[in-house]
Amino acid sequence: MLDVGDNILSPGAVVLGGEPEQPAAGEARSAWRTAAGELLGNYLGVAGLGIIVLMALFSFVGPLVYHTQQVNTNLTQVNLAPGGKFPLGTDQVGYDVLGRLMVAGQSSLEVGLAAAVIAVGIGTVWGAVSAFVGGWVDSVMMRVVDALIAIPTVLLVLLLATIVTPSVLTMIYVLGFVSWIITARLVRGEVLVLRTLDYVSASRLAGERPVRIVLRHVVRNVIGIVAVQATFEVANAILLLATLSFLGLGPPPPAVNWGGMLTTGLNYIFDGYWWQIYPAGLCIVLTVVAFNLLGDATRDALDVRLRQR
C-alpha cells in the first residue's frame, strides 16, 4: 500500500527522509501494472474504454468498410428516412447520415484528443513551474490563470474563433489554448504538496537543477492527475467544438463534426427528421460519457486512496 504523495513512477524516491533513488525499471512497470489492473477491474472504466475504442474504429475504420459519397451533395436524395439503402437516412443535402457520422467522428475525435494534449501540456508546465518556483512568479502566473478563469470559456473560444480562419487544425489550437487553465490549477495544487516532500528537498540539496527536478520528480508525480484531467479535456473539447459549430464558427464544409451535424439536424426538429438529430447527439453523449468514465476509472486506479482493493 502506497502512502499519499507516493511517487508512482519512481517508487524508490518516496522513502521519506531517505535519499532519492532511481526507480528500478521493474518497479515502475509494476506500479503501472497495478494501476492498469485496477483500471481493468473497474467495469465502468472498461466500458468507457470500450466505447472509445468502438468510436475510434467506427470513425476511422468504418469508412473503409461502409463506402459512401461524402464529398458531393445529391439533391435527388435529401431527407430520406432510414431504409435499406441508407440505414440512417440522408441529410438535407443528400449525404448518407451513417457515413457522415463516421467522417464527422474523425474530426471530433481528432480535435478532442489533440486539443486535450495541448491543454494538459500547457496546464501541467504552467502549474508545475508556478508552484515550484513560488514567490512573485507564482503570484503572476496564478493571477493570469485567475483572470482567464473569470472569462467564460465560450466567450474566449468565440473571440479566438473569430480571429482565426476556422479549420480542424485551428480549432485544435483554439480549444487547446482555452482549456489548460483548470489543469494548471490542479497541477499547481499538487506540486505545492510535492515540493515540500523530502525527496524533492533532497534533490535540491544534491544540487539538481530546478528544471530537472520539476521534470523528473514533480511532473512525473502529477501524471495521474494529468491523465485523469486529459480525459475530461477530451470530452470538453468535443463539446466546445460542438458549441462552436452550433454558432457557425466551426470548420466550414466540407469539414464536418458531430456538433455540426447535430446543429444542422436541430434546424429540422419540427419536420420529424429524427435521424438527423439523435444519432449525432448519441455519438457525442456516448463519447463524452465514455471519456468521463475512463477519467474516473483512471483517477481511481492511480490514486491509492480510491483503490477498491
Added chain:
Amino acid sequence: MRLLRRVLVSIAAVSAVGAMTAAVGAGAAGAAPARHAAGNGGVVTFAEQPGAPPTYIFPLYNGANSENADITYLQPLMWLPLYWFGHPTSSAATINYKLSMADPPVFTNNGETITMKLKHFAWSTGAAVTARDVVFWMNLVMNEKTNYAGYVPGGWMTHVASYKATGTATFVLNMNKSYNQTYLLYNGLATLTPMPQQTWDKTSSTSANGTYDTTAAGAKAVYSYLNSASLSLSTWDTNPLWQVVDGPWRLKPTTGFQVTGQVTMIPNKKYSGPNKPKISEFQELPFTSASAEYDALRSGTVDYGYVPTTDIGALGSLKASGYNVNPWYEWGLTFVGILFNNPKYQALVSQLYIRQAMQSLINQPEYIKTILDNYGTPTYGPVPTFPKTSFLAPAAKKNPYPYSVSSAKKLLSAHGWTIHSGGTDVCSKPGTGAGKCGKGIAAGTKLALSFMYPSGFPNIDNEIQVMRSTYAKVGIHLTLSEAPENTVLADGYACIGKTAATCPTSTPVLSIISSPVYTYVPIYYPDGTSLFGCGGATNGGNYCNHQVNKYLTQIESQGNAASTNTLHTYQVYLAKQLPDLWFPNAAYQISAISTKLKGVTAQDSTGHIYPSTWTLKP
C-alpha cells in the same frame, strides 16, 4: 436599398466585441408576448423579424435605420408618403394612387417642372396636411442629403433647381434636368413625405415652433433635434412630437413602445384617408430568434407571424391549429457578390467565361424546389422576376445560363484550363488570344476562389454546400468561410471604392448575405443604378462596365417608351454580363396568418403592411 443600410450597420457592429456576445445570445428565448384581451375591434399581434426591432421613428431615416421594422412596419402607418407604392390586395410593386396623398404628378416645361396637388388629408391635431408640409420635408432632406437612405450621389436630388408651395395644396418641384417621368416618380417623388411643419419645425423641445427650416442652418438644427428625439427610444411613446400623425395609426400614449421593440398602436381618430382602422389595437412583437417566434406562433399568441424556413415540413400541424401559410416575396434581388478588385483573384473573375461557367453551375430551379421547398423565385438579372411587372423584359424571364456541368467544363477547357474534376483546375495555356486563359492569368494558376457566407441561415448553408460540391465537379475550388452576417457584409464592402493595390487579398472574392440581398425600397425603380453603376453607393464589388453606365443614363432621361425599351435591353445585357452570380430569391418570410384575421388578401412586395384593412373574427 436594404443592402446599403445593412452595410452601414455592420461596419459599426463588426468592430464591437459585443457583436459576438449578441451572437451568443441569439438563441435565447424571444419576447414573451402577452396577448391582450380583445377590445372593440380586437387586438392584432404581428411578429417582427428576429433580432430586428424598430430603432428609428422619424421618417427621414438614414441607411443605418432603414430596416423593415422602421420603414415599412412603423413609419408609414403614422406618416404617409406623398406617393404610396404597393397594394393591400396584390403583391405588385407599383404606384398606388388610391392610397397616395396626392394626385398623379403633372410634368411640364419639358418634364423639368413637376406639379403635385395634395388630396385632403389631416393631421391628428385637426390641421390639414398642406404643401408647406412637403416643403418642410424637402428643406430638411436637401440639407441633410447624406443622412437620408434614399439619397444617391448624382441622383435626382442633385438636380433639384427649386421647389415651393404655390398654394395650400399645390407643391411644385423644378429640376435642372429632364428625367424620365416614371423613373423620377419611382426613385424621387416616391420618397417625399409630408411632415407636420406646424409642430415639428423646432430646434429643441423648449423652442417655439417657427420656420427654422427655411434656412440651411435652421433646417440642420431642426433635423438634429428630430433625429435625437428619434434616437431616444425610451421616449417615443411619451414625446408629443410623435403623436402628430397623418396616417391611420399612432403610438399608444405612454405604453406604445418598449425599447425591446414591442410596438402598440391605436387608431388615429382624425385619420382622413381611405381604409380607416377597424381593430382597436395593433401590436408588433419583437423576437430574438426565429425559433422563439415560432414557439409563440404555435402557442397562438401571434396572429400574423412566420415559419422558419427549416420548419416548412411541419406546416400541417400549424394549419390544423388555425393558420394559413403564404410566402411573402420582396421586390428585390439575391446574388452572390463578386469582388472585382481583389488583386489575388482579379484576373480570374474579370474573365467573363469564368463567370459564365460559375453561373451555369448554379441550379436555381433545383435549389428552389429542393432546398427552399418551392418558396423561392429565380433571379436572372437586375429586374426581379417576381412580382411580374412591365419592367421585366420578356427575354429576361429566361435563365441566360441554364444549369449545365458540361457547358461549364467546355467553357473552361476551351479557354486553356486543364480540368481536374474533384480537384482544382490549372491554367495550362496562359495568354490573351483565343483558347487562352486570359489577361493576367499565369501558367499554373489554380482556379480556386474564396467564398464567405453568413452563419445562422440553414438554407443558405445548404445552397452553398451544394454549390461547392457542384463547382468541385468541374474543378473550381471554393474555400468556404462562415461568419456572422454583419462580418460578411463588412468584408463584402471592405474594398468598395478601392484600387486593387489597396484591397486586401484576404477579402473574400465571393460573398452572399441572407435573401433578398437587395430590395428596391424606398427607391422602387428596378434598374439597380447604385448596385451596378460604376462607383455606385452599393456597388461593393466595384463592377464597372461603361456600356452599363450608358444604358443607365439613357433609362433615367429618355421618354417613357424609349426608357422602357432601354431598360429591357439593359437588363438582358447585364444578365449575361454577370456583375455577380444570380442566385435564387428566397421568400422574405413564410407568413403564418391566423384564420381569425380577415382582410389579409395579399402580401405587399414593397414590405408595407395594411393593418387598417384587417379585422379580427371573435
